[in-house]
Amino acid sequence: MVPRSIAACQTATPDLFRTPAREPAWKHDLADAYRQAEELLASLGLSPEAIPDLDPAAPGFRMLVPRAFAALMTPGDPGDPLLRQVLPLGAERLPVAGFTRDPVGDASADLGQGLLRKYAGRALLIVTGGCAVHCRYCFRRHFPYAALGQTPDRTAVAVAAIAADPEISEVILSGGDPLMLDDDRLGVLLERLHEIPHLKRLRIHTRLPVVLPSRVTHALCRGLANSRLATILVVHANHPNELGAQAEEALQRLRRADLTLLNQSVLLRGVNDAAPILGALSERLFECGVLPYYLHQLDPVEGAAHFAVSDAQALRLGEALRERLPGYLVPRLVREVPGVGSKTPLTDAAPIGSPFL
Ligand SMILES: *Cc1c(COP(=O)(O)O)cnc(C)c1O
Numbered sequence: 001m002v003p004r005s006i007a008a009c010q011t012a013t014p015d016l017f018r019t020p021a022r023e024p025a026w027k028h029d030l031a032d033a034y035r036q037a038e039e040l041l042a043s044l045g046l047s048p049e050a051i052p053d054l055d056p057a058a059p060g061f062r063m064l065v066p067r068a069f070a071a072l073m074t075p076g077d078p079g080d081p082l083l084r085q086v087l088p089l090g091a092e093r094l095p096v097a098g099f100t101r102d103p104v105g106d107a108s109a110d111l112g113q114g115l116l117r118k119y120a121g122r123a124l125l126i127v128t129g130g131c132a133v134h135c136r137y138c139f140r141r142h143f144p145y146a147a148l149g150q151t152p153d154r155t156a157v158a159v160a161a162i163a164a165d166p167e168i169s170e171v172i173l174s175g176g177d178p179l180m181l182d183d184d185r186l187g188v189l190l191e192r193l194h195e196i197p198h199l200k201r202l203r204i205h206t207r208l209p210v211v212l213p214s215r216v217t218h219a220l221c222r223g224l225a226n227s228r229l230a231t232i233l234v235v236h237a238n239h240p241n242e243l244g245a246q247a248e249e250a251l252q253r254l255r256r257a258d259l260t261l262l263n264q265s266v267l268l269r270g271v272n273d274a275a276p277i278l279g280a281l282s283e284r285l286f287e288c289g290v291l292p293y294y295l296h297q298l299d300p301v302e303g304a305a306h307f308a309v310s311d312a313q314a315l316r317l318g319e320a321l322r323e324r325l326p327g328y329l330v331p332r333l334v335r336e337v338p339g340v341g342s343k344t345p346l347t348d349a350a351p352i353g354s355p356f357l
């Protein structure tokens with residue numbers, strides 16, 4: 001199938017998005033994403049034999065890769081850093097001590113109505129379980145997504161809970177990927193949040209501007225720009241190659257809508273565990289109007305152990321970044337510790353017995 005041109009979406013008149021009969025281009029792009037490993041590999045000129053550990057029938061967490069993201073992979077390179085993030089491997093089935101199904105303790109946090117209260121002053125609202133890409137290292141890969149997505153009833157209860165707590169000044173929309181909601185549903189949610197007087201900020205954690213840039217329509221940017229709430233978009237890119245021309249244009253549109261743009265990355269073996277790559281990522285993010293925010297040590301989720309970087313190596317990389325970059329381009333190197341209400345800075349190498357030794 002021929003991927004629809006993203007450019008068509010960027011130059012479209014706003015009327016296009018008001019015509020309900022016409023599906024937005026990004027939905028088509030999503031439907032057109034690669035779901036078969038063989039098909040993705042063929043698009044790169046690779047045979048399945050080029051990936052000795054390939055596991056096309058990986059249980060539980062199927063492959064999902066938008067064509068715009070696949071187009072940024074280097075043809076003929078079985079070790080491509082973008083391919084490695086999304087290709088299911090047999091290694092995912094190996095049990096590894098310390099890697100569990102709920103590494104950050106979200107299942108035990110109060111997730112009533114998709115509302116998570118583990119950060120002071122902030123409420124995390126899981127608005128959908130869906131994503132446009134399935135990252136093999138994701139800590140939510142074993143999550144009961146379907147049970148968490150918002151329905152009108154759940155949203156009403158969650159919004160009422162936020163409205164009843166004047167200590168909440170920021171709502172973080174998370175998922176899954178909150179921009180998977182279509183404009184209508186997102187619009188309704190944002191309107192309800194706007195009406196809560198003690199809210200000051202809205203934060204959206206999304207990988208879509210990077211992996212499905214056609215989602216960043218003019219209509220979406222207009223909707224976000226009109227907000228009374230200061231709006232922060234935290235994107236997720238791990239490697240400079242993920243920020244192609246289309247992602248850059250999408251991010252520039254969001255910047256023009258007056259959003260604050262931040263990035264979080266996950267430190268991943270064989271993807272970005274080298275100072276020149278992380279340095280180039282920071283520089284490229286800045287070119288796109290985005291400041292690096294967090295560099296996360298991997299959450300020890302079952303199936304992702306082959307991405308782990310030792311804490312000692314992570315600390316060396318953090319040091320190398322401080323040496324080569326201006327301070328504002330150095331992300332905070334952190335990990336999520338279950339039960340702790342903030343990110344924990346990585347300061348010491350892992351203790352004996354840690355899976356990050
Ligand atoms: C850590 C975290 C937050 C809170 O982020 P801060 O930037 O530290 O306020 C929100 N959502 C998710 C999914 C997180 O992991």
Ligand code: SF4
Binds near residue numbers: 131134138177
């Ligand atoms: S986009 Fe984010 S939530 Fe979705 S699979 Fe990737 S890391 Fe997980």
